[in-house]
Amino acid sequence: MEDVSSSRGSIAAVGHSRGEVSPPxxxxxxSPPKESKPAPVTPPKESKVEGVSPPKEGQxxxxxxxxxxxxxxxxxxxxxxxxxxxxxxxxxxxxxxxxxxxxxxxxxxxxxxxxxxxxxxxxxxxxxxxxxxxxxxxxxxxxxxxxxxxxxxxxxxxxxxxxxxxxxxxxxxxxxxxxxxxxxxxxxxxxxxxxxxxxxxxxxxxxxxxxxxxxxxxxxxxxxxxxxxxxxxxxxxxxxxxSHLWKDxxxxxxxxxxxxxxxxxxxxxxxxxxxxxxxxxxxxxxxxxxxxxxxxxxxxxxxxxxxxxxxxxxxxxxxxxxxxxxxxxxxxGERRDRLVFDGNFPQTGSRAIPLIPHTSPTNDILQSFRVDMGSVDGVVPDTEFTVYGPDNNELCTLVAHSVETGKTILVPPGKQPVVMKDGQSVTIPPQSRAEVSDWKNDAMILHVYTPDDFPHTTDLFPKHDITVQPKGRKYVQASSVADADIIIRKVDDDIVIRRLTSTILECHPETRFPLKDNAAHLPLVADGIAHFNYFLERHHGSAPLKDFSLEMHRLVGDYPGRRPDLKASPRGDGNLVVDNEVNIPSRAGAKYGFTIRNTSEMDLFPYFFFFDPEEYTISLWYKPESYKVAPLTKKTEDADGTVTVGMGSERAFEFMLPPDQPHSSGFLKLFVATQHLDISWIKQNVSPFDPNFQGTPRIQAGQEPLVAIPEWDALTVVLTMTKQ
Missing domain, CATH: 3.40.50.1460 (Rossmann fold)
Known part of the structure; x- marks a missing residue:
């Protein structure tokens, strides 16, 4: 599905106004009160990361x-x-x-x-x-x-x-x-x-x-x-x-x-x-x-x-x-997870998460660290992380000890008092990062079957042990079609992926892409598909947060005052979502927006994604601007709590089918939580089929205080578009 306006185009979350107070x-x-400037410190010696440098002179x-x-x-x-x-x-x-x-x-x-x-x-x-x-x-x-x-x-x-x-x-x-x-x-x-x-x-x-x-x-x-x-x-x-700016x-x-x-x-x-x-x-x-x-x-x-x-x-x-x-x-901004002033740093790559020192309440482990990812991200106890220093050299391995929704405490393997490698204690310096090297999570792992005549099986599975996941990979080899989530085969010069499980099966059972003599890229393709499938299916088993919803609207009015067309839906409320499905015609110039609605008694943090099953991309369409203030406020006597996306003076969404395609589907995925979660890394802006795809995105450090385990929930809406 082609999303002409695949993201919101501005600088603050929708519905976030600045309040007025009395004039001075x-x-x-x-004169303002006096304050001391931050104390000077000796700047750290700058380490070099391969392929990354400050902006060059003249640029x-x-x-x-x-x-x-x-x-x-x-x-x-x-x-x-x-x-x-x-x-x-x-x-x-x-x-x-x-x-x-x-x-x-x-x-x-x-x-x-x-x-x-x-x-x-x-x-x-x-x-x-x-x-x-x-x-x-x-x-x-x-x-x-x-x-x-x-x-x-x-x-x-x-x-x-x-x-x-x-x-x-x-x-x-x-x-x-x-x-x-x-x-x-x-x-x-x-x-x-x-x-x-x-x-x-x-x-x-x-x-x-x-x-x-x-x-x-x-x-x-x-x-x-x-x-x-x-x-x-x-x-x-x-x-x-x-208006001359946006008139033709x-x-x-x-x-x-x-x-x-x-x-x-x-x-x-x-x-x-x-x-x-x-x-x-x-x-x-x-x-x-x-x-x-x-x-x-x-x-x-x-x-x-x-x-x-x-x-x-x-x-x-x-x-x-x-x-x-x-x-x-x-x-x-969509690019806020890039390096400062460096527009050439790739958004894709292994997820490298800053390590935050943590003090064990029992003092039995002298060295422990916090990373701001948790169960909602697929981490389970004993998930293994490889630690890299600021110079990008591998330092040691840590394992997940306690896992909460949005954070995990990492400790040395075997709960040793200090971090060891090759019999020597290891010092983990500031600005070190960790990457997942073994998820230890069966639900996260994609089971891939390849026919006997598939010529690139050894590229996907260098070791033919179907019980062992390659280090850092999110997939394993399935011994039979019955045990598989997907089948990968070759037809002419294309790689064909047949889905056997998941929500995608009903909409897009098969997709294909040209390999172009790049068989070494296949493991990253499988990783990207595993990442996509896992988070598309991600939900909370007990569904603790029920009173929230996602609405989609066709818009009327001129920029910057676009609003829902109340006549566009049978109920007269402008909401096109019926039983978690939306069906719209492919129409040039039609513009759409969304409302996230909260009818619960709790303030919520919403995260809104679009999953494209043809390209296996995941786009982030909304994320709260604040770590502390929940934008989706609880219901009051007068009104529900709402956040709008793509309306008013924000960038609207346009969807159009290619000329040779009669229909297409995608998935709208909404996560909500009672506390801020750093899950923007879920996005996968580059298709795994693209030779430039390097894995799941890197993210920033979230250092807000975590004082309670947040509740979270999710819903999925299937969006289908057909030719008129």
Whole structure:
């Protein structure tokens, strides 16, 4: 099934607004409280990982914006935004020996205060990024958009999906003033920024990092520091103001997918934001040099200089930040699990999980570690993990001792007091990672049968012992068809896979792909199929969470106000899902969205995937933006808890069949839990049939406190599309 819009296009989870509070008072105009800067540390010696390096000189381009002095009295004067812009520029220009990026000065454009008008920001984006001949159209350049200043929210009554009729925006220096022609100058809404970033990604490549030290909650606190948000919502932005961006040459609107900035799974960019929903981004006066900076930017630059960029993902970088009351940094975007500023790092590969030191409550094991994967991922007691150091060398083996839903405690084999290898104690340094080397889980293992005339059996099974799983593999050889989950055979130049079990059998009993003289790739194909099948069938045996559902809607209305068509379903509620099935015609231009509904008495964390049984790919369509705040709130007297995906000013979904295909099916899979789970690694963006497929994805470290075993559950909806 072709998914024209296979992911949401923005920077925050759907339905996540920033709250408004009272405008600042005279008392709140006092200077921010003083705070010490993070203590300097000796940077670690950078280790090299094969094929991974920091961005090369000349390949990084940045647009840096800092605004202190706004022209409108609606915005309080900031003290540290320009300082932040200058500090970030210095980090970019500093050579690698000084822990900077070593970017040529000509590649960095800075807009300060009155330079950062609405027209100036949009023109700089066009000239410095889109039309810059120095940025190749091959996707290899790193592009960074940095903004420090006020955030705001705009009234958007046409956007029926926005929970309070408002959407997020950044405030240019001349917002809420008149231009030379006497016209009102408006904020730059999230959907405009999202559209621009999507166009940039399409032309120059998706290696884009957006950094916002601003907030959209409004208000100013007295006790912590100055907040970077407007005190009241900005005026509504006329839809025609920026509509030229998404109209075609004839002036017709809605010919392209829609975009929203604050999306957890935006495909065009990674967002690093100073705070989450209902929070404020603060700037602080630091006692070391009496300077004022946004504490987010201060911590960001500090940790960018400290960490090994070759071994740190965006999410891992933010996990190192201190915990601040009322300000939780946010990382969004489909590519947030990539290495910082390195767009060429592959998303596929063995799942390498950071090890987090753990203290045994009984003190009987001196060395134990936590990894943030557990029973929901297929881990069982005695699952074996191979540990690799920062230099990518194998150190030792650890085994799963206690397994919970979202975490596992690893200990030395045989519960030895310390980790040993070849009779010697082993030191596991910081930034070490672990990979599953033997699942020890029968349910995880795919049983593969090959006929006697299959010419590549030895490539799949180097050892003809059907009782032993090859190390690290998720499949074993079946002795007969009756014992098999799939049959792999060769027809002409194609490999044909026949499914014998699982939900897929009813929709796609067979698929094929060309081998192209690459028999050594077959083990990875089998691993990818095993990964796909296991998580498609994954469910909780006791189904503890029953009161949640997934709805699919055909959408009506113009961007950015798309909403469910209530007439599209027989029940008149717009929900196309009937008995966990959806049947839709293949129709050009039809747009769809989803609602995740909670009618339970518990707040929930939802995770929404699409499983394509033709390509064996798994796409992540929604993941909560916060480790702490559950976006799917419990039912109240007034309404159910809901999260929407692909509606309003978010990117809608379009599904079309190829001309020669009469029908196709896919699977919508929804996981929910009472606590945050790091299961985004389930996604399999590259088909196992693709020669570039290297295994299941790598993930970031989840370091939120785990104080209870979360309950979880799942449901599956079969989506079938037919030719009209």
């Amino acid at each position: 008072t005279e008392v709140e105009e006092l 990084v381009f940045a647009l840096v914006i800092g605004i202190n002095d706004y022209l409108s009295n609606n915005y309080a004067t900031l003290l540290g935004a320009v300082n932040d812009a200058r500090a970030f520029k210095k980090y970019l220009l500093d050579p690698r020996e000084k822990r900077g990026l070593g970017v040529p000065a000509s590649n960095v454009l800075v807009l300060e205060d009155r330079q950062a008008t609405r027209a100036g920001i949009l023109a700089a984006f066009q000239s410095h990024f889109m039309d810059n001949p120095k940025i190749p159209d091959d996707g290899n350049a790193t592009m960074i958009l940095f903004y420090a200043g006020h955030g705001t929210r705009i009234l958007a009554p046409e956007n029926k999906i926005a929970p309070d009729g408002r959407v997020e925006a950044i405030a240019p220096v001349d917002e809420r003033t008149k231009d030379a022609a006497g016209n009102e100058v408006h904020a730059i809404p999230d959907y405009v920024l999202g559209w621009l970033l999507s166009r940039l990604a399409k032309k120059k490549g998706p290696n884009i990092t957006v950094i916002f030290d601003a907030c959209h909650s409004g208000g100013l606190g007295r006790d912590v520091g100055r907040a970077r948000a407007g005190g009241s919502p900005s005026p509504s932005v006329p839809l025609e103001l920026d 040459e004839t002036g017709a609107a809605q010919t392209a997918p829609s975009f929203r900035m604050w999306s957890q799974s935006a495909p065009s960019h990674v967002l690093l934001a100073a705070c989450g929903q209902e929070e404020t981004a603060r700037e602080i006066r630091y006692i070391d040099d009496n300077s004022v900076h946004g504490r987010f930017t201060e911590s960001l630059i500090t940790w960018l200089r400290r960490v090994s960029l070759e071994n740190t993902t965006y999410q891992e970088l933010l996990n190192r930040f201190p915990a601040w009351s009322g300000q939780t940094p946010h990382c969004g």
